[in-house]
Structure formats: C-alpha cells, structure tokens
Amino acid sequence: IVFIAGMQRSGSTYSFNIARDILRKRCTVFQEASQDVLGALRKSIGTDHILLKAHTADETILRMVESGAVKAICTARRPEDAIASWMETFAFNLEDCLEQMRAWLAMFERLKNYALVVRYQDIERRPLLCAYRIACHLRAGALPLEIYRVARNYSKGKVIVLSSNLDANDPGVINIGFSHYDKTTFFHRRHVSSLTAIQAGERIGSEAVSRIRRELKLF
Numbered sequence: 001i002v003f004i005a006g007m008q009r010s011g012s013t014y015s016f017n018i019a020r021d022i023l024r025k026r027c028t029v030f031q032e033a034s035q036d037v038l039g040a041l042r043k044s045i046g047t048d049h050i051l052l053k054a055h056t057a058d059e060t061i062l063r064m065v066e067s068g069a070v071k072a073i074c075t076a077r078r079p080e081d082a083i084a085s086w087m088e089t090f091a092f093n094l095e096d097c098l099e100q101m102r103a104w105l106a107m108f109e110r111l112k113n114y115a116l117v118v119r120y121q122d123i124e125r126r127p128l129l130c131a132y133r134i135a136c137h138l139r140a141g142a143l144p145l146e147i148y149r150v151a152r153n154y155s156k157g158k159v160i161v162l163s164s165n166l167d168a169n170d171p172g173v174i175n176i177g178f179s180h181y182d183k184t185t186f187f188h189r190r191h192v193s194s195l196t197a198i199q200a201g202e203r204i205g206s207e208a209v210s211r212i213r214r215e216l217k218l219f
Contacts (some may be wrong), residue, residue, distance in 0.1 A: 001037060003061060004053040005111060007104050008097075009085040011123040014154055015073050016053045019129045022142050022151045023049045033186060034169030037061045037070065049197050053186060055100070057107050058165055065114050066153060067109075068135065072115035073134060074108060075123065075189040082120075084200035089190055091180055094208055103214065124197065127151050163191035 002019055006012025023029050032040055035054040044050050054062075066069040069191030071074075083097045116137040117143045124132050130149035131150040135142040142150075166173055166189045168180040 001040075001050045001064070001070040002052070003035075003065060003070050003072045004051070004114065005055070005072050005107065006118075007077055007079075007082055007108070007120075008100065009053050009072070009082045009089070010075040010077035010120045011118065012053065012075045013191065014119055014123055014127070014159075015075050015130070015134055016051070017154050017185055018134045018150055019073065020051050021139060021153070022135050022138060022140050022147070023051065025146065026140060033059055036104075036181065037064060055104055055107075057111070062107070062110050064199060065111055068114075071137060072074075072111050074111055074115045074126070075118045075120060076108070077120035078200075079105075079216045080200040080209045083212055084198075084203040085193065088203050089188070094204070094211070098212065101149070101212075101216060107193065124156075127155065127157060156195055159187060160192040160195065165186045165187055 002023070004012055004019065006015060018098055018133060020031060029049045029051055030040060030044030031051040031053075032039065032043075032121070032126045033053050035057050037050070037052060037060060040050045040052055049140040052207065061070060065072045075159055079101055083094070083101060086097050087094065116133060118130050118133065128148060128151045131147050132144070135147050162182070162185070162205060168175045168189070172183055173180050174183050179188045186192070
C-alpha cells in the first residue's frame with residue numbers, strides 16, 4: 001500500500017504517476033484519490049498494490065504509515081509558493097488555502113519521519129533523481145532505463161500539453177465543479193501554469209506572502 005500525501009501544488013501528482021507506472025509494470029494496481037485505506041482494501045480485492053493520493057489523512061492511515069504497513073511519499077514546497085499556485089489555478093481564497101495548509105502541515109509532522117520526502121525544487125531541477133528516489137523507496141526493482149522512461153513521460157512540457165487539452169465532457173475526465181481532472185493520471189486542467197518558475201509575490205502580492213509566512217512558521 002502506497003500513500004501519496006504531498007502538499008497541495010508541490011509535485012504530488014508527479015510522484016503519484018511515477019509510483020503508479022513503476023508498480024503497474026510488474027503487478028496490478030488499484031488507485032484512488034482517497035485517504036480511506038480500509039475502503040480501498042475492500043475495493044481492491046484481486047489486485048497486487050494499492051495506491052492512494054490525498055492531502056489529508058485519518059488516524060488509521062497515519063498509524064499504518066508509522067507501523068510500516070503503508071509506504072508514504074510526501075512532496076513539499078515553500079507554503080507561499082504552493083498557496084500562490086493553488087489560488088491562481090483553482091481560484092481558492094487565501095483563508096481557505098491557509099486552513100487547508102495548516103491541516104497538511106499537521107499531517108506532515110506525523111509522517112515526515114516515516115515517509116520519503118521529495119522537495120518540489122528537486123522535482124523542478126532534477127526530476128530523474130526524484131523518480132529514482134521514489135523507485136528505491138518502493139523497492140520495486142526498477143532499472144535505471146525504466147525509471148528514465150517513466151520520468152520522461154511526465155516532464156513539465158508533456159504535462160502542460162496533456163492538462164491544457166483536458167475536456168470536461170470526456171468520459172475519461174472527472175468534473176468536480178471548480179476543476180476537472182484525468183481519472184488515470186489525476187492531472188487537472190491547467191495543472192502546469194508555466195514552464196518557468198513564477199515567484200509567489202508576482203502571483204498574489206507581497207502582503208499575502210508576508211501573511212502566509214507569518215501564520216505558517218512551522219515549515
């Protein structure tokens with residue numbers, strides 16, 4: 001059982017797809033955007049692996065990670081950059097983003113000593129190395145060439161094309177109102193907003209950035 005528990009807008013969907021493609025080359029994989037590990041166990045009878053992705057976690061899955069029964073992968077980013085991207089992509093307001101970020105940080109405090117932690121900056125600059133670290137964490141026996149090919153499939157350039165062409169009415173796309181996403185890859189429409197990094201201040205202003213830094217001192 002693998003739990004992708006990254007910070008919002010920090011590369012968690014990248015790590016999800018790397019993990020899924022590496023696992024499914026060997027065995028069958030049940031995947032779900034959920035923290036409900038017990039529900040996934042009931043629904044996944046007959047498959048070899050369970051792959052869950054969520055930004056929150058209940059006590060059951062937290063304890064399973066702590067006991068080693070579930071492998072966790074947490075991607076992380078400077079909160080101001082994550083929130084700025086979040087607000088820009090999904091039109092969430094700052095109050096809601098702060099509330100959900102506090103919840104994620106609390107979860108991360110529980111998980112960080114048991115999970116593989118991958119920084120967003122490394123996904124941006126060294127995606128192949130991040131894919132290799134994920135593969136090693138999964139202990140799936142993936143070879144370097146295989147890891148390279150999987151990582152190449154989810155380059156920023158390829159994802160921006162994929163996410164820009166998502167049709168909300170396509171049967172392979174799930175519409176959740178404020179957004180829609182591919183039900184296999186979990187990439188949302190406009191998942192990648194730019195091929196170059198944009199600073200948080202340019203997106204939401206210096207005052208909002210100062211407030212985020214002031215209120216989220218733990219990270």
